[in-house]
Every structure is written in C-alpha cells, then in structure tokens.
Amino acid sequence: MRLRNKLKLIKDWPIAMKLIALSAVFIAVPLGIASYLTFTSYSESIQNNTGKYQMDVVKELTANIDTYLNELNLLTLLPYQSPQIIRYLEVGEQTSASLSFNDRVTIEDFAKRVFANGRVDISGLTLFRTRGGNTYTAMSEEQANYLPREVKNEVWYDKVSQTGKMVYLGTFNKNGMGITNQVYSFARRIRSVDTGAVLAYLVLDVDKNIIRNKIEAISNDKKNIMIVDNEGSMIYKSMVNGPDAEQIKQFKGAGTVVYKQDNDSELVSYYTSPLTGWTMIEMVPLAVLLQDTIYVRNYIIGIGAACLLLAIIIFTLFALRITNPISELRNLMKKVVIGDLAVSIPIHSRDEIGQLSQSFNIMVSKLSDLGYRLYESEIREKNAQISALQSQINPHFLYNTLGSISMYAEIQGNKEVVKMTNHLSKLLRYSINSHQSQVPLHMEIEHVTGYMAIQQIRFEDKIKFHVRIEPELLSYSVIRFILQPIVENAIVHGIDKGNGYGTISLIGKRQDNQMLIQIQDDGAGMSAVHLQSLLDRKFQMTTTDEGTGGTGLMNVHRRIALRYGNQYGVRIESNLKQGTTITLTLPLIEGHHERRNMDA
Structure with missing residues (x-):
C-alpha cells in the first residue's frame, strides 16, 4: 500500500521534475555501475599481480631456507666421514673420567671441523654417546665440557630415535659467554655402518638471527613473514x-x-x-596494497559526480524549455475556466508546443465569439417573449375592465376587491407598458410590494412582509423582474409548504462597490440534498419554467450573470424547517428615471 501511494505521489510530480529525475537515474545508474566495475577490476588486477609476485618471493625464501637446511643436514652426516669418531662411539662403555687423551683430541677435532665448515654458522654442538652415558657439549669460542647425561631423558628423544633423518627440535635458550641466546636446534641419530646399532645423537644449534637475516635480505619492512613446521609449531614470526x-x-x-x-x-x-615440510607464509595488508586504488576510486567518483551534475543542469534547462510553455498554457486555461476569454499565448516555435499554443488561441477566439452569440441570442429570445406577450393583450381593454370591477366593488362596499384590482392594475401596467430592461430599485420594490399586498389578502394576512432597504440604494438601477419571482418562490416553496404562516423580509444594503439584496423567509426550508441539487441547476443554461412568466430563480441568476458577469448572481442558503435566504449580488449602477405615459 505504501509503495502504491509513493508511486501515485511520483505520478503527480510536475513534468519537469519527472524529466530531471529520470535523466538523473538513467545517467547515475550506468555511470555508477561502470565506475564500480572499473574500480573492482583494477583492484583485482593489483591483487592478482601482487599475489603472483608475493608467491615468487615466498618460493625464493623457501628455497634459501631449504638450501641452508640442506647444508645443515650434510653437516649432521659429518660423523660418518670421520672413522675416528665412529671408532670412538663404537668402543664399550666409558665415563668422562676414563676418556683417553686421544679420545678427547678426536672429539675436539670433530667439533672444530663442524664449527669451521664454512657454510653453516653453528653456535653449539652436543654429542650424546649411547654407550658410556657421557655427553660432549661445545659452544662456539668456548671451552667444551664432558658431562654425564642420559639421552633418553631428553624431551626430543622419542621423536629423533624413530627416524634416521635430521629432525628440527625447536627454539631453545642457550647460555654462552654469559649471554643467553635463542637458537634453533637440529638433531640426528648416528648409527653403526656395519651393525646398524645406534651409537650417538648429534645436536647442532644455529643462531636464530641466521634465518632472520636470510629472510630480511629478500623481504622488506612492509611484509610480514612466518614459518611453521610440519606439526604447526611456530618457527619464525616477524x-x-x-x-x-x-x-x-x-x-x-x-x-x-x-x-x-x-x-x-x-x-x-x-x-x-617439499624438502623440510615447513610452510613459509607472507602477509601484506590490503590497506597498503590497495592504497593507490583509493586515489583511483576518488578520481572516478569525482569525474562521475561532475558529469552527473553537468548532465542534470543540461536536462533541467531542456525540461524547462519544454514545460514552461505548457505551464503558461495551463495558467491561461484556468483564466478561461473562470470566464476570462481575453487571453492569448505567444508562439515562439513551430514544434508540437507551438502548434498546441496556436490551437489554444484559435479555441479561445471561437469560445469568445460563441459566448457573445449565445448572449445575444438569449437577449433576443427574452425580448421576443416579452413582445409576444405584449402583442397578445390589449392593454386598454384590461385597464378599463379592471377599472369597472373596482368601481362596482366600491359601490358594493367591498374594499378587499377594490384593493386587489388596483394592485393588479399596477402590476399589469409595470409588466406590459415598460420597454426598459433596467429600472430604479424603488420601482422594483413598489412592484413587489403590490404583489405581496395581493398575496396577503389571498392568505388572509397569514404572511407578514417587511422591507428594509438603505435609502441610498433606491435610485440605483436593477434588472426588471428579479425580485418578484424570488418572493413568489418564498411563498410557494417556503411558507405554503410549511404551516401556512410566516414572514418574508426584503433587505437591501451596500457592501463595498456592490448592492446586496436578501429575500428571507422562515418557512419549510430545504434539505442539504435538495439545496445541492438547486445549486447544481444554477449553472445550467437551459430554460426553466419556475415561477411566473418563466422568470424563475434560475432565470434570475442567468439574467444577472449574462448582464453583469459571473461575479454577480444569486446565492442560496437554506436549512430544513428553518427557512431560506436568497442573496442577490448586483453592481451599483446609477439610474435615470424615464417618464412613462401609462393608460388609466
């Protein structure tokens, strides 16, 4: 439901706003998609290229470490190249105290060969002899020592004793020259070539800085390097x-x-x-890696925003170029609706807008001509009706007849008949003998007063009639026969349909530059439905036959509007069982009383 309301709201937008919004969407969406794809493709390309380069670096580091460990592996095989060491290890059980001078020389010569190999920097050597229990330990540039240590008590014994390969033991702290150094330790099991019996375990210590130096020689400070062994233990972490x-x-x-x-x-x-089972890992922060792409992204966004803004400005000017004439045409149509036909729209082009403007000007011109002809036709029709009525009645015959009736009634002493015939004679004289379309207001009031005198006699004074007109209004001109039909409607549709009793008031006052005449009654009134029906009929231009002589309430409104304009006319207010108020709005027109010869 909300979506439907939003769509309806968008549908009601002005055309210019719709064009601008559509242009912004149709430009922003493709531009945004293209910018996103460009940035994504560029970022992925940098990641892929960096990944390839990074993999090459990792492989090179691994190759260097493998080469170093291969040299170290060969160094652990050095006892097999020294028959003296093998013979020493194969001799029966001896303690450190029973070692001969030659045995000590043999061991120390072997240690010197290890430390002076020229390829691998060895910081420590430990030789565990399985027969005799004595252990030789030597640190670089320090005095060697012989101590009784049982190799089976070492934490790494189980792991080394099960293989004949060099085994990485881990990282240890070794004391040398009063300083504690961290070293990587590697061990190998030494067996007899002849019998295959285990003769000793050789442990070599390598300074931890050796591997760090080899890594830093290839890597740089923006990369993070880690090495883990095949068991997942951390060997190195930068x-x-x-x-x-x-x-x-x-x-x-x-x-x-x-x-x-x-x-x-x-x-x-x-x-x-594949040689050691160690895993070399190199990590590079993406924020550092994609730093240049941020500048590219900002550049793309800036260019896109500038293009979008320029396009919106161009489309806005174009949309206003289309919609401004339409808006002007709409405003002029509103004036035509309220009756102003003296309008015209200038034509600046011959496109569809220009052709529409030209058609509008032609339509307004024809409407103006049609309105004038309609007004003239209706005036002619009313004049013809009045002329026909006048031609059908012989005024002298009517006046003489009414005079005779009045005379006989006066002889008989019937004052009511005399009064009615006199008033009726005046009504006929006012209706027939005058060819004026406008009369002073006091004459129209005299006509209504005579009419009400007859009605009061007819209804036996059940109807009261009051006139309150501001004196300054009596000389202003009004259209003939606009009050009597409304007073008659008040009697027929108000008082007569009520309880038969009531009051009719005729009130006239000046408001600004207008004359307001109100006919009020306290009769039956009208329901809201009936009132609305009457208000709708007020604007119909067909002839209605309400009231006397066809000059009903709607006829009065039509005559006033045709004569003075649509801002004047009849306004109706009514409440059921409370009465009705009819208000006539008229212009203030100075009147010129014309002397008329009326037959007696």
Missing part, C-alpha cells in the same frame, strides 16, 4: 601481532588468499617446502 600457529594450520601446500582478522584484511601467500 611481526608482534597476527595469527597464531593454530589459525594458520589451514595454510598448507601453495596458494594466495585474502585473510581477515579483526577489522583488517591481509593478502596471504603460502608455500610448503
């Missing part, structure tokens, strides 16, 4: 915040994805080394 090891377990194999954490999004490239 940033303080970021996902933990549990969150990045999903990154296995190779790929590039967008990872969201909190309110930030990161472009993540990851690659799992």
Whole structure:
C-alpha cells in the first residue's frame, strides 16, 4: 500500500521534475555501475599481480631456507666421514673420567671441523654417546665440557630415535659467554655402518638471527613473514601481532588468499617446502596494497559526480524549455475556466508546443465569439417573449375592465376587491407598458410590494412582509423582474409548504462597490440534498419554467450573470424547517428615471 501511494505521489510530480529525475537515474545508474566495475577490476588486477609476485618471493625464501637446511643436514652426516669418531662411539662403555687423551683430541677435532665448515654458522654442538652415558657439549669460542647425561631423558628423544633423518627440535635458550641466546636446534641419530646399532645423537644449534637475516635480505619492512613446521609449531614470526600457529594450520601446500582478522584484511601467500615440510607464509595488508586504488576510486567518483551534475543542469534547462510553455498554457486555461476569454499565448516555435499554443488561441477566439452569440441570442429570445406577450393583450381593454370591477366593488362596499384590482392594475401596467430592461430599485420594490399586498389578502394576512432597504440604494438601477419571482418562490416553496404562516423580509444594503439584496423567509426550508441539487441547476443554461412568466430563480441568476458577469448572481442558503435566504449580488449602477405615459 505504501509503495502504491509513493508511486501515485511520483505520478503527480510536475513534468519537469519527472524529466530531471529520470535523466538523473538513467545517467547515475550506468555511470555508477561502470565506475564500480572499473574500480573492482583494477583492484583485482593489483591483487592478482601482487599475489603472483608475493608467491615468487615466498618460493625464493623457501628455497634459501631449504638450501641452508640442506647444508645443515650434510653437516649432521659429518660423523660418518670421520672413522675416528665412529671408532670412538663404537668402543664399550666409558665415563668422562676414563676418556683417553686421544679420545678427547678426536672429539675436539670433530667439533672444530663442524664449527669451521664454512657454510653453516653453528653456535653449539652436543654429542650424546649411547654407550658410556657421557655427553660432549661445545659452544662456539668456548671451552667444551664432558658431562654425564642420559639421552633418553631428553624431551626430543622419542621423536629423533624413530627416524634416521635430521629432525628440527625447536627454539631453545642457550647460555654462552654469559649471554643467553635463542637458537634453533637440529638433531640426528648416528648409527653403526656395519651393525646398524645406534651409537650417538648429534645436536647442532644455529643462531636464530641466521634465518632472520636470510629472510630480511629478500623481504622488506612492509611484509610480514612466518614459518611453521610440519606439526604447526611456530618457527619464525616477524611481526608482534597476527595469527597464531593454530589459525594458520589451514595454510598448507601453495596458494594466495585474502585473510581477515579483526577489522583488517591481509593478502596471504603460502608455500610448503617439499624438502623440510615447513610452510613459509607472507602477509601484506590490503590497506597498503590497495592504497593507490583509493586515489583511483576518488578520481572516478569525482569525474562521475561532475558529469552527473553537468548532465542534470543540461536536462533541467531542456525540461524547462519544454514545460514552461505548457505551464503558461495551463495558467491561461484556468483564466478561461473562470470566464476570462481575453487571453492569448505567444508562439515562439513551430514544434508540437507551438502548434498546441496556436490551437489554444484559435479555441479561445471561437469560445469568445460563441459566448457573445449565445448572449445575444438569449437577449433576443427574452425580448421576443416579452413582445409576444405584449402583442397578445390589449392593454386598454384590461385597464378599463379592471377599472369597472373596482368601481362596482366600491359601490358594493367591498374594499378587499377594490384593493386587489388596483394592485393588479399596477402590476399589469409595470409588466406590459415598460420597454426598459433596467429600472430604479424603488420601482422594483413598489412592484413587489403590490404583489405581496395581493398575496396577503389571498392568505388572509397569514404572511407578514417587511422591507428594509438603505435609502441610498433606491435610485440605483436593477434588472426588471428579479425580485418578484424570488418572493413568489418564498411563498410557494417556503411558507405554503410549511404551516401556512410566516414572514418574508426584503433587505437591501451596500457592501463595498456592490448592492446586496436578501429575500428571507422562515418557512419549510430545504434539505442539504435538495439545496445541492438547486445549486447544481444554477449553472445550467437551459430554460426553466419556475415561477411566473418563466422568470424563475434560475432565470434570475442567468439574467444577472449574462448582464453583469459571473461575479454577480444569486446565492442560496437554506436549512430544513428553518427557512431560506436568497442573496442577490448586483453592481451599483446609477439610474435615470424615464417618464412613462401609462393608460388609466
């Protein structure tokens, strides 16, 4: 229902507003879609290209780490290249106190070879001998020591003892030269070549900064690097915040994805080394990556807004060019509706608007001519009716007859008959002998007063009649026979349809430059439906036969409107069982009394 009301409201918009709104929609929508697709395509292109470059960096980092760990793996195989070490490890159980000088030299020479390999920077070495229980530990540039340590008590023993490959043990803190350093530790199980028996476990420590240096040599400060082993443990992490090891377990194999954490999004490239099983992960913030696209987006929005504004201005001017003549035509039509036919619209073009304006001017001209002819025809018709009535009655015969009746009635002493015949004679003389279309108001009042005198005798003084006219109005001219039909209607349709008793008041007053004459009665009145029907008929131009001689209430209104204009006429107010008030609005016209010769 709301949508229907909104659509109806839009339908009622002015044409100019509709054209402007449609132009804005038809321009803004395609422009917005094109701008969105351009920005999205550009952003995706940057992400794809950066993802490819980032994957190459990750693979290169992984290759460097793999190369380093491969060198470290070869270094853990160094005992197999030293027969002296193998023989030392294969000797029966010995304690650190029973080691010979040659055994110590053999172990220390092996340690020197490890530290001086030239390819991998080793910060510590530990050799666990399975026979004898003694352990050799050496830190770079420090004195070695021999301590009794049981290898089976080490936390990593179970993991290393089950494979012959080099195993990553984790990150540990090692004390050297009074300083605690973090190191990565790797271990390998050493077995006898002949018997396959486990002879020792070799643990090599690598400074943690070695891997950081290799990563920073390729990466830059805008990227975040992480390395996790095949078990999900964090090996290296360049940033303080970021996902933990549990969150990045999903990154296995190779790929590039967008990872969201909190309110930030990161472009993540990851690659799992087939050699070590370690996963190298590089993360770049999308906000940094797409910083240039923000400028492109703002530029597109600015250009689009400027184009939209320019288009709306052009369409607005174009719409006003179309609708202004239509609006002017509408205003002139309103004037025609209220009766002003002296209008014309200027024609500036020969297009559809110009042709419509020309047709309007022709229509108004024809309406004006038709109205004048209609007015003239009606006036001629009324004059013909009056002339026909006058020609059918012999005034002298009527006057003489009425005089005889009055004389005989006076001889018989019947004063009512004398009074009625005298008034009737005056009424006939006023109706027949005068050819004036307008008379002074006092003559029209005398005519109505005589008519009411006859009616009062007829109704045995059941009707009271009062006249209250401002004296200054008596000399102004009015149309003949406009009061008597209305007074007659008050008797027939008001008093007579009531209880037969009543009062009729004739009131005249001046208001501004107009004359207001009211005929009031306290008779039966009219219902709202009847009153509305009468008001609708007031504007019909067909002849009605109300009242005497066809000059009924509607006839009076039509005659006044035709003579003086539509702003004058009859106004009706009525309430059922309360009476009716008829108001005549007339112009103030100075009257010139003409002397008339009337037959006795």
